[in-house]
Amino acid sequence: MSTLEEHVDVGVTIDRAWDSLHRVEDYSRFVAGVRNARTEEGGRTHLNVEASGGTRELDAQVSDRTGERVMEWRTTGAPELRGSFSLQPIDQGHTRVQARLEYDPDTVRETFGGPKGFAQATAIERLVRSDLEQFKEYAEQGR
Template identity: 85%
Template sequence: MSTLEEHVDVGVPIDRAWDSLHRVENYPRFLAGVREARTEAGGRAHLDVEAGGRAREVEAEVSDRAGERVLEWRTTGAPELAGSFSLQPIDDSHTRVQARLKYDPGTVRETFGGPKGFAQANAIERLVRSDLEQFKEYVEQGR
């Protein structure tokens, strides 16, 4: 398994950033490749994803530690992915959003296509950075 960690500082209070992460139905607005997303019973989420020219349905279990401002998720089938978002206040109107992703490069390549090896790792890093920047724009514009 490989682990990727990235962060972005957003110009909103921690409560606003936290609430935005919990609106699964808005994930298509800031997560590349997510065409549709919805919350399901039992702390689950369903995402329709298109990546590498392939459409897939992804089910995930989502849990949070609200007191710690950590939202964790993991897929319940293929591809096997897991991650978290943790939020830390910088001051009253700024928040650091830390994203962590655990993945097997071979599985991601088989499932979604794309390059091998180091090129794939770079592509995933760029995607996560881009998603965080899109989240920043989304939350700061108050959509």
């Protein structure tokens, strides 16, 4: 498994960032490739994602460590992905959002397409960084 960690500083309170992160139905606004998303019973999330020229359905189990402001997730089928978002207050009006993604490079390539090796790692890093920047914009606009 490969691990990627990225962060972004957001100009909102930790409570507002936490609430924004939990608006699953808005993921299409800041997560590349997500066409729509919805919360289901038992902490599950269903995503409709554009991948390899088509669409793919993904389900994930989501759990919170609310006191620590950590949201953990893992896919419940193929491809096997897992990750987390942790929020840390910088000051009263700013929050650091730390994203962690664990993935198997070959599985990601087979599922979503794209380059191999170092180029793939670079592409995934750029995608996660872009999604975090889009989240920053989304949270700061207060949608």
